[in-house]
Amino acid sequence: MKGTVVAVNISEKKGTPKKTVEEGVLIENFGLQGDAHAGKWRRQVSLLGVESIEKAKLGPTNGLCHGVFAENITTEGIELYTLPVGTKLRVGESLLEISQIGKECHEGCAVSKLVGQCVMPREGVFAVVLQGGKVRAGDAIETA
Numbered sequence: 001m002k003g004t005v006v007a008v009n010i011s012e013k014k015g016t017p018k019k020t021v022e023e024g025v026l027i028e029n030f031g032l033q034g035d036a037h038a039g040k041w042r043r044q045v046s047l048l049g050v051e052s053i054e055k056a057k058l059g060p061t062n063g064l065c066h067g068v069f070a071e072n073i074t075t076e077g078i079e080l081y082t083l084p085v086g087t088k089l090r091v092g093e094s095l096l097e098i099s100q101i102g103k104e105c106h107e108g109c110a111v112s113k114l115v116g117q118c119v120m121p122r123e124g125v126f127a128v129v130l131q132g133g134k135v136r137a138g139d140a141i142e143t144a
């Protein structure tokens with residue numbers, strides 16, 4: 001399967017929408033440099049497809065942008081949530097391994113308050129960084 005990185009997004013605080021940056025640095029066994037979710041755990045990096053964001057636009061919210069669901073990497077052209085846990089993805093210069101599909105949203109989440117219904121619990125994907133490197137919009141995403 002192949003896809004493309006649409007945006008790289010970071011935030012300094014958990015539970016908030018992320019801002020898009022020109023380039024990110026993925027650090028092995030840690031996550032995206034400068035992001036609040038980085039750390040030595042199984043959800044180092046989050047990914048969400050623009051296709052999933054488009055589904056949310058069909059509801060009561062419009063004008064959603066990259067990072068609004070607190071995803072680190074916005075993708076296009078690959079249904080990440082259909083890939084099994086353990087799938088390895090080459091993303092830019094880095095190598096990720098899917099560690100979790102979906103998540104439980106915590107009550108009072110700033111993202112849910114902003115957009116209403118969150119798609120991350122169903123279609124968001126989390127990964128650990130096996131090999132670090134730079135990642136930017138336009139980079140290819142391929143199963144490894």
